[in-house]
Amino acid sequence: MRVIVSGSDGPVLTRAPIPSPGPDEVLVRVRASALNRADLAMLAGGRHGAAGGMGAPLGLEWAGDVVEVGEGVTRWRPGDRVMAAGGGAFAEYALGHGRRIYPAPDGLAYEEAAGLPVxxxxxxxxxxxxxxxxxxxxxxxxxxxxxxxxxxxxxxxxxxxxxxxxxxxxxxxxxxxxxxxxxxxxxxxxxxxxxxxxxxxxxxxxxxxxxxxxxxxxxxxxxxxxxxxxxxxxxxxxxxxxxxxxxxxxxxxxxxxxVTFRTRSGAEVERINELTTQAFWPALREGRLRLPVDRVYPLEAFAEAFARMAANQHFGKVVLTPG
Incomplete structure (x- = not known):
């Protein structure tokens, strides 16, 4: 799969094996991923909590389709539309924890869904x-x-x-x-x-x-x-x-x-996910919570996308799509 990783001279678009989901994980085919300011700090190997590090897949927010579930996952099945604040978003496939993922409303474009979870x-x-x-x-x-x-x-x-x-x-x-x-x-x-x-x-x-x-x-x-x-x-x-x-x-x-998510335990994030879903799912489904998409770039144009965010030129979410 194609994936953007951090390097000593900045981000690099490269190829890597498609990962396999472990226990409690799901493998998602990424349809769109959204940029966040925290991504800019990780371009040259910086970390954001557990995410990042030299050579690590970049990106914190994605939307796509479940293609495979690991042992112990009962909430999700292949074909489910999902979105999440999770690592490795700037890639064709990403792993997510089964209890830290949100359903993506039917009819909502992946480009819009990708920018919602954070x-x-x-x-x-x-x-x-x-x-x-x-x-x-x-x-x-x-x-x-x-x-x-x-x-x-x-x-x-x-x-x-x-x-x-x-x-x-x-x-x-x-x-x-x-x-x-x-x-x-x-x-x-x-x-x-x-x-x-x-x-x-x-x-x-x-x-x-x-x-x-x-x-x-x-x-x-x-x-x-x-x-x-x-x-x-x-x-x-x-x-x-x-x-x-x-x-x-x-x-x-x-x-x-x-407050920050960088020092939260997995259990704390799962509780936040649960509370957020309970509070906002009806409004999400009805389209009452939304974010504008500023611009969509193909994965290979990542440098332009990062530059637009770094220059603070955007209103709403800057989005990458694997194509």
């Missing part, structure tokens, strides 16, 4: 589990124009949020956030962005802030969150370190939680 499970974990969003509460998504952010806006709406605010530094992208559930779109680089959040929340700040940016916005996030509110950090695109106002944090009595 956003779905990340935002259920952040908004419902750790953010404890209740119906009627307000929420702000920092970095709302990313694929995961766009899913966050929709998840917030689905869970009954009262006011949904999204940030993006791009004027063109801010104009589109309302399509995905935002009541208000703001530029977090603007000097008055916290004031706009306070104006939209009767001077209180949001009940829940989902942060994909961190870095220099951290203290401003505290100001934009109400007293007794919650901040869940899921990304650090603007920097992993910054000044933190501990006194402001204490004065506003904010619960601050950092």
């Amino acid at each position: 956003g779905l499970q990340t935002m259920h974990d952040a908004i419902a589990t750790h953010g404890r969003l209740e119906a009627g509460q307000s929420i702000l998504i920092q970095g709302a124009s990313s694929g995961v952010g766009l899913m966050g806006l929709q998840v917030a709406r689905l869970l009954g949020a009262g006011r949904v605010i999204g940030t993006s530094t791009s004027p063109a992208r801010r104009e589109r956030l309302a399509e995905f559930g935002a009541d208000l779109a703001i530029d977090s680089r603007a000097s008055d962005w916290v004031g706009r959040v306070l104006d939209a929340t009767d001077g209180q700040g949001v009940d829940l802030l989902i942060d994909q940016v961190a870095g220099a916005v951290m203290t401003s996030n505290l100001k934009a969150t109400r007293i007794g509110g919650r901040i869940v950090n899921v990304g650090r695109l603007a920097g992993q370190r910054a000044e933190f106002d501990f006194d402001l944090h204490a004065l506003r009595r904010i619960t601050y939680v950092g």
Whole structure:
């Protein structure tokens, strides 16, 4: 099979044997795979949790058809349409764990399905589990124009949020956030962005802030969150370190939680998969949770796809197809 692996000089399209599923695994013929920012860090051999490493198959998110199941797998059968956040996605075939895979809705194009799993499970974990969003509460998504952010806006709406605010530094992208559930779109680089959040929340700040940016916005996030509110950090695109106002944090009595999938056990991921499926499967089947596909590239044009993501030119998911 054709597969993209990491090399010392960057990613390489090569050939490898089709793997065989072990116990609790399924072999999937990949129809489409979606790029994520974590992929960029693995192009030259970096790791993302258990995934990656020099010479390892790249890609974290795929959709396709089950072709073979391993011992102990009872949920899936050959021919089932599935999607997953799993390793080795940029290939013609991939292995997935039978309890960490999602059904792909009938009628949903593989190119669209490939971009859903990471956003779905990340935002259920952040908004419902750790953010404890209740119906009627307000929420702000920092970095709302990313694929995961766009899913966050929709998840917030689905869970009954009262006011949904999204940030993006791009004027063109801010104009589109309302399509995905935002009541208000703001530029977090603007000097008055916290004031706009306070104006939209009767001077209180949001009940829940989902942060994909961190870095220099951290203290401003505290100001934009109400007293007794919650901040869940899921990304650090603007920097992993910054000044933190501990006194402001204490004065506003904010619960601050950092989350990542890189240190989750297999059992934890399986539980997240179960909760995500229970919460979102009806909405997925009805087409109420979606992500736009920015551009589709054949597998051999992977360099163009990676370059588009690295240049931050995309809105929605960049997708590879084996052909």
